[in-house]
Amino acid sequence: MPPAEDRAERAERILDAAAELLLRAGYRRTTIEDVAERADVGKGTVYLHWKNREELFLAVLLRDSVRVLEELVATIAADPLSVRFSRLSEIQYANVLKRPLLRAGYADDAETLGKLLPKLHGKLDPRHAEAFVEYLELLAGHDLLRTDRPVRELVVVFQAVLHGFLAASPPPEPALLADTIARAFEPLAVSTRQLRAVAPRALELFTEAVALDRKQLERAY
Amino acid sequence: MPPAEDRAERAERILDAAAELLLRAGYRRTTIEDVAERADVGKGTVYLHWKNREELFLAVLLRDSVRVLEELVATIAADPLSVRFSRLSEIQYANVLKRPLLRAGYADDAETLGKLLPKLHGKLDPRHAEAFVEYLELLAGHDLLRTDRPVRELVVVFQAVLHGFLAASPPPEPALLADTIARAFEPLAVSTRQLRAVAPRALELFTEAVALDRKQLERAY
DNA sequence: GTTTGACCAAATTTCGAATCTGGTCATATG
DNA sequence: CATATGACCAGATTCGAAATTTGGTCAAAC
Numbered sequence: 103m104p105p106a107e108d109r110a111e112r113a114e115r116i117l118d119a120a121a122e123l124l125l126r127a128g129y130r131r132t133t134i135e136d137v138a139e140r141a142d143v144g145k146g147t148v149y150l151h152w153k154n155r156e157e158l159f160l161a162v163l164l165r166d167s168v169r170v171l172e173e174l175v176a177t178i179a180a181d182p183l184s185v186r187f188s189r190l191s192e193i194q195y196a197n198v199l200k201r202p203l204l205r206a207g208y209a210d211d212a213e214t215l216g217k218l219l220p221k222l223h224g225k226l227d228p229r230h231a232e233a234f235v236e237y238l239e240l241l242a243g244h245d246l247l248r249t250d251r252p253v254r255e256l257v258v259v260f261q262a263v264l265h266g267f268l269a270a271s272p273p274p275e276p277a278l279l280a281d282t283i284a285r286a287f288e289p290l291a292v293s294t295r296q297l298r299a300v301a302p303r304a305l306e307l308f309t310e311a312v313a314l315d316r317k318q319l320e321r322a323y
Numbered sequence: 324m325p326p327a328e329d330r331a332e333r334a335e336r337i338l339d340a341a342a343e344l345l346l347r348a349g350y351r352r353t354t355i356e357d358v359a360e361r362a363d364v365g366k367g368t369v370y371l372h373w374k375n376r377e378e379l380f381l382a383v384l385l386r387d388s389v390r391v392l393e394e395l396v397a398t399i400a401a402d403p404l405s406v407r408f409s410r411l412s413e414i415q416y417a418n419v420l421k422r423p424l425l426r427a428g429y430a431d432d433a434e435t436l437g438k439l440l441p442k443l444h445g446k447l448d449p450r451h452a453e454a455f456v457e458y459l460e461l462l463a464g465h466d467l468l469r470t471d472r473p474v475r476e477l478v479v480v481f482q483a484v485l486h487g488f489l490a491a492s493p494p495p496e497p498a499l500l501a502d503t504i505a506r507a508f509e510p511l512a513v514s515t516r517q518l519r520a521v522a523p524r525a526l527e528l529f530t531e532a533v534a535l536d537r538k539q540l541e542r543a544y
Numbered sequence: 545g546t547t548t549g550a551c552c553a554a555a556t557t558t559c560g561a562a563t564c565t566g567g568t569c570a571t572a573t574g
Numbered sequence: 575c576a577t578a579t580g581a582c583c584a585g586a587t588t589c590g591a592a593a594t595t596t597g598g599t600c601a602a603a604c
Contacts (some may be wrong), residue, residue, distance in 0.1 A: 133565060144579040146568080155566065166380075251502075258495050259503055266487025274479050282480055284509045354596060365548040367599080376597065547604075556595065564587065571580075 116141040121162045125202055129159060129216040148196075157226055160225055164319050167226055168202050170197045171312040175305065182301030183294065187241055187287055192280035194254050195264065199273055209268040226315075233311040237304055244296045248289055256287060324432065334372050337362040342383045346423055350380060361385035373543060380439055381446055382543045387425045388447055389540055391418045392417030392533040404515065408462055408508055413501035416485065420494055430489040447536075452478075454532040460527055465517045477508060482530055 119140035119230070123132040134155055138145045152158040177193055178184045184193060206214045207222055235257060235279045241247035246258070263286070267279050284292075340361035355376055359366045373379040398414055400403045405414060421426045427435045428443055436443070456478060462468035468477070470521040486509070488500050503514075 114548095134567085135565075145566090145580050147577090149567065150578075185368060193345070196486035207358075231488055255499060258491070262487035262491045262495060263503070264487070265483070265490060269486060269490070270483045274476075274483060274507050278480055282484070282507050286503050355598085356596075365545090366597090370598065371547080374598095382556050548600100548602090550601095550604095551599085552597105554595105555583085556593105558591100558593070560590100562587105562589075564575100565584105566586085567587100568582085569582095571575100573577085 106272050112125055112141075113148075114142065116151060116158070117142065117162050117165055120158055121166075121203060121222060122232045124159060124162060125214065128214040129218045132159075133157070137148060139156050149293060156218065156221060160221060161224060161319060163203055163207055163218075164226065164315060166201050168312060168315045168319055170194065170201065170204060171308060173197055175308050175312055178301060185228075185304040186292055186297055187238070187247060188280045189285035191260075191264070191283045192276045195279050196276040198268065199276070205268060205273075209266065210265075212249065220241050229314055232309060237307055240300055240307070244293075244300050246285055246292055246296055246300060260287065269279055332498040333362075333364065333368075337364065337369060337372060337379070338383050342424060343377055344388075345383060345435065353380075355379070366417060376461070377439065378543055381442060382540060384424055384428055384439075384443060385447065385536060385543065387422050389533060389536045391415065391422065391425060392536060394418055394528060395530050396533055399522060399526050399529065403519050404462075404463075405469075406522045406525045407513055407518055409501045409505035410469060412481075412485070412504045413421050413497045416500045417486060417497040419489065419494060429486065430487075445489055450535055451532060454528050458528055461521055461524055463526070465514075465521050465522060466510055467513055467517055469508055481508065511514060537542045 110118070116137060118130070120137045123136055123140065127136075134148055135145050137158070138148050141148075148158065152161060173186075174190070174193060174197070178190075184190060185226070197210055203214075205211070210219060212219060235253060238247060238253045238256060242249050242253060247253075263282060264279075267274055327379055334502070337358060341358045344357055344361065348357075351366060356366050362369075369379065373382060394412060395405075395411070395418070399411075405411055419429055424435075426432070428440070428447075431440060433440060456474060459468060459474045463474060464469050467494070468474075476530050481504070484503060485500075488495055
């Protein structure tokens with residue numbers, strides 16, 4: 103087989119298999135052989151792509167994460183007003199809810215992710231958190247975010263709220279999150295003009311983030 | 324020994340022992356004999372107070388829960404303005420944080436509470452939830468709570484937010500919760516006069532709730 | 545009447561044997 | 575030569591039966 107394009111295609115197939123099994127049986131119970139069989143490759147082939155089991159499954163989550171970020175970038179590109187914090191939160195929340203594995207990640211679902219959970223936060227967070235803070239500071243600089251508290255504090259509260267929403271069962275409607283975020287974090291009036299002014303830079307920020315994640319995903323396999 | 328007053332005293336001692344061990348070793352690893360020994364009573368004596376292990380440990384949590392509610396009632400009695408939703412949330416949050424077992428309960432800490440967790444929500448919630456909804460409706464009727472959404476929805480969001488705060492590590496400052504609740508749930512202006520008007524009824528509500536809990540606690544032992 | 549700890553069935557833990565799985569690599573394939 | 579594979583192995587996991595512990599009872603002690 104040509105080493106170029108088919109390789110990535112096969113990697114996708116393996117990730118698909120891993121995702122499917124991860125969701126159905128959980129990390130602990132999913133073996134590399136299961137994955138290899140379902141992806142129609144030999145077990146050794148899996149190790150041609152990822153250096154061990156953990157990396158494989160982290161790649162599954164990273165791929166979902168990239169996809170969600172891509173969706174976000176596309177949404178902002180299509181409608182600049184989506185950079186509004188409450189709107190963006192709503193979009194991300196809804197998109198995460200649609201992806202059971204990510205939802206498990208954000209909600210600390212140990213049953214399906216098992217020992218993957220700690221490693222996960224060490225893998226995805228650092229860069230995302232940075233980009234997120236930059237985004238919030240961008241908003242704050244344009245009267246699109248309350249400025250009476252340091253962004254650092256707002257981040258803590260936002261994460262708590264998001265976690266609470268994701269961990270609840272059933273998770274509340276995305277609209278309720280949007281409403282909560284709007285009231286808790288935004289100034290009384292949110293200027294449409296300012297939103298448009300800020301959108302390009304935000305788009306840039308998230309595009310960079312998604313590029314970095316994509317790179318890390320490629321490097322992984 | 325006289326069967327009247329000493330009985331309650333001994334029950335307290337047993338609960339103290341159980342609380343201490345529960346906190347240190349967790350539910351799974353704490354045996355009735357451990358508790359009996361630490362409380363300086365025979366094992367059989369424990370069963371003179373609670374019909375089984377589960378009831379004993381539930382009583383530990385119920386007692387803490389009663390204490391926190393008592394604190395709340397005292398606080399409101401001392402300062403009627405404490406009935407303000409954001410202020411009351413802050414007080415309860417801070418008080419729960421001070422009690423590791425309750426914190427474990429609200430934050431679904433399975434490590435220390437183990438199989439007690441499911442039973443717990445079935446034991447405390449029903450009445451408390453009711454009183455809480457009544458309290459919110461009382462506020463809503465006096466322009467002390469936003470009325471553009473049904474209380475039912477507000478409850479869901481509040482629980483998600485509270486859970487998020489309690490589950491975070493480290494838990495954010497109580498002042499941050501107060502601020503979040505104020506913005507997310509209260510109208511722009513909160514009338515001091517209305518707060519005073521509402522305080523007596525709220526006090527009544529919480530006093531009833533604490534009385535019911537206390538009764539259930541007594542019935543338990 | 546009250547308290548207790550010996551007692552027992554059932555649950556939990558222990559621990560060695562049996563099985564399974566992550567990861568490697570010599571071989572096969574093309 | 576480059577790539578894919580599954581037999582292979584050490585270490586992890588699971589299994590199972592025996593040993594231990596524990597929740598709950600109750601006859602005896604007080």
